[in-house]
Amino acid sequence: xxxxxxxxxxxxxxxxxxxxxxxxxxxxxxxxxxxxxxxxxxxxxxxxxxxxxxxxxxxxxxxxxxxxxxxxxxxxxxxxxxxxxxxxxxxxxxxxxxxxxxxxxxxxxxxxxxxxxxxxxxxxxxxxxxxxxxxxxxxxxxxxxxxxxxxxxxxxxxxxxxxxxxxxxxxxxxxxxxxxxxxxxxxxxxxxxxxxxxxxxxxxxxxxxxxxxxxxxxxxxxxxxxxxxxxxxxxxxxxxxxxxxxxxxxxxxxxxxxxxxxxxxxxxxx
Numbered sequence: 001x002x003x004x005x006x007x008x009x010x011x012x013x014x015x016x017x018x019x020x021x022x023x024x025x026x027x028x029x030x031x032x033x034x035x036x037x038x039x040x041x042x043x044x045x046x047x048x049x050x051x052x053x054x055x056x057x058x059x060x061x062x063x064x065x066x067x068x069x070x071x072x073x074x075x076x077x078x079x080x081x082x083x084x085x086x087x088x089x090x091x092x093x094x095x096x097x098x099x100x101x102x103x104x105x106x107x108x109x110x111x112x113x114x115x116x117x118x119x120x121x122x123x124x125x126x127x128x129x130x131x132x133x134x135x136x137x138x139x140x141x142x143x144x145x146x147x148x149x150x151x152x153x154x155x156x157x158x159x160x161x162x163x164x165x166x167x168x169x170x171x172x173x174x175x176x177x178x179x180x181x182x183x184x185x186x187x188x189x190x191x192x193x194x195x196x197x198x199x200x201x202x203x204x205x206x207x208x209x210x211x212x213x214x215x216x217x218x219x220x221x222x223x224x225x226x227x228x229x230x231x232x233x234x235x236x237x238x239x240x241x242x243x244x245x246x247x248x249x250x251x252x253x254x255x256x257x258x259x260x261x262x263x264x265x266x267x268x269x270x
Contacts, residue, residue: 003269004233004261005049005240006254007218008247012036012055012069012085037072043247044077046254049269051077052188052218052242054105054132055085067099074100082130082188085163090119097124105188107132108161111168111175114182121183130218131179132188134160135172135205146173148208157205164192172205173212180213187213188242191221196245198224201232210237218242226252226260233266 040051053073070083083096084105093104110116110131120129135157137150145156157172176187189209191202199222206219216239219232223243232238246252258268 001267002239003049003267004238005218006047006229006257006261006268007050007052007240007242008039008043008048008254009052009054009220009242009244010036010039011244012053036069037076039248040073040081041076043254044079047258047270048077048079048254049240050080050082052082052084052105053101055083067095070096070099070101084130084132084188089116090123093120093124097128103128103130103185105130105132107134110179111159111161111170114178117179117182117184121185126183126185129184130186130188131176131184132190133172133176133179133209134164134190134192136160136167136192137202137205145171146208146212148173148204150204157208160192164195173208176209177212180215184215186216186218186240188218189220190242194222195220197222198245200224200228201236201238201241203232203235206232206238207236216240226257229257230261230264230266233261 043051074081080102082103082105083101087093087096087104087106088109096104104120106116117129117131137155138158139153139155142154142156147154147156159168159170159172159175160166161168179187187209189206191205194202201219201222210217218240219238220242223229223246229241232241258270261268
């Protein structure tokens with residue numbers, strides 16, 4: 001059985017000098033959390049299985065990912081580093097890989113041009129391409145969409161782009177299946193409704209996508225405690241849990257979370 005992965009996420013605003021790690025609520029109410037490479041090194045030493053580095057303003061600002069910050073981060077961590085934000089072409093992806101990233105995460109560009117997934121996987125392998133999906137619940141206009149039962153009633157999930165600033169009308173479940181068919185190696189699945197709330201992952205969304213694809217699903221959005229990570233592993237087919245604020249502000253350490261999961265029967269790397 002594959003070990004479950006614990007992945008800290010560094011949401012970075014690189015529109016400011018040298019960049020800064022930030023965290024918000026439902027993709028808003030942004031606050032400062034630290035320096036990218038400093039936090040990344042701390043998480044690596046504390047036992048992170050991977051690190052996700054997202055330039056959250058690259059797409060909305062219509063600029064490329066800043067490779068100098070990636071280089072500083074890659075020099076300090078020796079676990080897989082996934083980088084996303086502002087990757088709009090193979091040339092952009094190549095720059096990110098050449099800067100030290102092991103994987104690229106694509107969202108906005110893939111929604112606009114799904115063939116980019118094929119191009120990246122054909123050049124670098126399936127394991128190097130992560131497709132990020134930022135999904136929001138929609139309870140109306142269910143026709144033509146894959147619906148999911150929830151305690152609040154049936155809903156579908158809409159994909160957003162540009163760091164959650166624009167909505168696409170694309171069904172997240174259908175898009176996840178297409179991304180897998182095109183060669184994606186992981187689905188980084190973020191619930192916009194739960195992001196930053198600390199109310200726990202969106203179990204219905206995570207299970208629905210896990211049921212739809214065979215590739216690993218990384219659950220994201222809403223974690224507020226180790227219990228939430230345990231819940232998403234116990235109740236869904238997620239292969240990894242991504243977290244940000246519980247680590248950024250010193251509430252929990254990765255090593256302590258892993259110990260808790262292991263004590264509760266979850267197979268994790270130690």
